[in-house]
Amino acid sequence: MSLPNQYLISAPGKVILFGEHAVVYGKTAIAGSLDGLRTYALFEKRLDGYFELNFPDLGLRRALSWPKTNLPYHLIKHTDSEQQKDFMFNENLLQALKPIVNEGNMDDENQLDKFQQAAALAFLYLVTNIKNKQISWDGMTIQISSSLPIGAGLGSSASYSVCLATGLLLAFGHISLPDESNQLSTLNSAELINQWAFQAEKVIQGNPSGIDNAVATFGGAVSYKKGSRHTNLKGFHSFRFLIINTKEPRDAKTQIEKVRVKREKYPQIINHILDAIDRISLSFIELQSSGVSQEEMFKKLEELIDLNHYLVNSLGVSHPSLEKIREITSEHNLHSKLTGAGGGGCALTLVPDDMPPEDVQLVKEKLERNEFECYETPVGGHGIATMYATTVINSLEFLDMNKNKLREIAEWKYFV
Ligand SMILES: Nc1ncnc2c1ncn2[C@@H]1O[C@H](COP(=O)(O)OP(=O)(O)O)[C@@H](O)[C@H]1O
Ligand SMILES: C[C@@](O)(CCOP(=O)(O)O)CC(=O)O
Numbered sequence: 057m058s059l060p061n062q063y064l065i066s067a068p069g070k071v072i073l074f075g076e077h078a079v080v081y082g083k084t085a086i087a088g089s090l091d092g093l094r095t096y097a098l099f100e101k102r103l104d105g106y107f108e109l110n111f112p113d114l115g116l117r118r119a120l121s122w123p124k125t126n127l128p129y130h131l132i133k134h135t136d137s138e139q140q141k142d143f144m145f146n147e148n149l150l151q152a153l154k155p156i157v158n159e160g161n162m163d164d165e166n167q168l169d170k171f172q173q174a175a176a177l178a179f180l181y182l183v184t185n186i187k188n189k190q191i192s193w194d195g196m197t198i199q200i201s202s203s204l205p206i207g208a209g210l211g212s213s214a215s216y217s218v219c220l221a222t223g224l225l226l227a228f229g230h231i232s233l234p235d236e237s238n239q240l241s242t243l244n245s246a247e248l249i250n251q252w253a254f255q256a257e258k259v260i261q262g263n264p265s266g267i268d269n270a271v272a273t274f275g276g277a278v279s280y281k282k283g284s285r286h287t288n289l290k291g292f293h294s295f296r297f298l299i300i301n302t303k304e305p306r307d308a309k310t311q312i313e314k315v316r317v318k319r320e321k322y323p324q325i326i327n328h329i330l331d332a333i334d335r336i337s338l339s340f341i342e343l344q345s346s347g348v349s350q351e352e353m354f355k356k357l358e359e360l361i362d363l364n365h366y367l368v369n370s371l372g373v374s375h376p377s378l379e380k381i382r383e384i385t386s387e388h389n390l391h392s393k394l395t396g397a398g399g400g401g402c403a404l405t406l407v408p409d410d411m412p413p414e415d416v417q418l419v420k421e422k423l424e425r426n427e428f429e430c431y432e433t434p435v436g437g438h439g440i441a442t443m444y445a446t447t448v449i450n451s452l453e454f455l456d457m458n459k460n461k462l463r464e465i466a467e468w469k470y471f472v
């Protein structure tokens with residue numbers, strides 16, 4: 057059977073309710089997928105041995121391209137089955153790819169910034185490392201388009217990584233499109249996507265916990281602990297949240313590194329803070345099955361949100377703009393915390409179900425007057441991993457397309 061000549065893929069962003077940063081150190085975190093905020097990727101087959109990548113969301117208006125003859129394949133040890141691949145991170149490969157990113161693309165005056173560099177490196181890391189079993193895909197052109205704010209704590213890096221991993225595993229013949237009659241094989245494909253996406257996340261974030269790529273791959277609302285399978289939580293998506301973007305640029309890698317340095321300097325203190333954050337996530341899980349009234353649950357959730365914010369603030373990853381959001385929302389008796397890596401990026405605000413729309417509107421207007429941007433999107437609902445299109449579209453149509461339209465154009469199929 058011949059493989060399609062193009063794949064259209066989409067993966068959601070995520071929001072962390074509790075446990076960011078602590079989750080990197082093996083603690084529990086609670087997160088849900090953002091079905092309405094997604095990254096889209098169009099993969100098109102080429103026959104000339106070139107890999108071309110377009111990511112206009114990062115302000116790069118032209119394509120980056122690399123001939124496969126430039127890639128350091130000699131640094132890869134392939135196993136017979138990629139399913140059993142040892143997922144040790146290949147640091148030598150990453151170092152070898154750094155000078156290759158610019159080759160033929162940039163000159164001394166035009167350099168990629170560190171965000172563009174990370175995006176290109178994550179792609180090159182995967183494309184070199186995943187064995188091409190499919191001679192028919194001798195190169196490809198990839199277009200990326202995301203409706204997520206990038207570098208803002210909503211997991212754009214993971215949803216980008218999941219899209220790349222899915223497209224490459226499909227194009228190189230490791231997985232098939234979702235098959236309703238073979239759910240086990242489809243689930244195994246999702247597991248493989250998740251493992252490869254985690255490698256790309258490492259390129260972008262340095263030391264990720266894996267929560268973001270797991271949520272972008274498997275969707276849903278989950279409690280997650282490094283190394284163990286995440287558990288679906290029923291109650292999370294019944295809450296209503298506002299997500300508020302400070303628009304203060306930051307990258308997760310720097311914030312994660314900041315916490316690492318602090319922990320190295322004050323291990324006794326920081327480990328206790330991380331343990332306390334763990335207790336917050338566990339309290340949330342306990343609360344879900346405690347049988348308390350909805351009203352009491354809401355009150356406790358507000359308290360946990362405040363506690364979690366104070367603790368991550370003490371790790372040094374808040375920002376004046378995030379504190380400003382807490383101040384504005386608290387004037388309306390709403391409770392907020394930073395979400396994601398912090399240092400800017402987004403805050404998450406819990407909104408009572410019965411808050412009148414005009415009151416919510418008032419808060420939003422006040423936030424927008426302070427140059428913040430608000431999103432109200434369901435959490436953990438339909439946040440399933442990846443999709444594919446049966447409709448053929450070309451690159452230009454893809455890039456021109458309104459992102460909401462992109463969501464509607466095709467008959468999407470889910471892996472999970
Ligand atoms: N649409 C996209 N196109 C290209 N690169 C992307 C895209 N989305 C995310 N990335 C990569 O992920 C990085 C942001 O990751 P990170 O700092 O972890 O923030 P986030 O909270 O959004 O995950 C970007 O600098 C870029 O390298
Ligand atoms: C800080 C951290 O807990 C979340 C980072 O999320 P984001 O990349 O800022 O969306 C790191 C991680 O878990 O990988």
Ligand SMILES: [Mg+2]
Nearest residue numbers: 211213214308
């Ligand atoms: Mg990220």
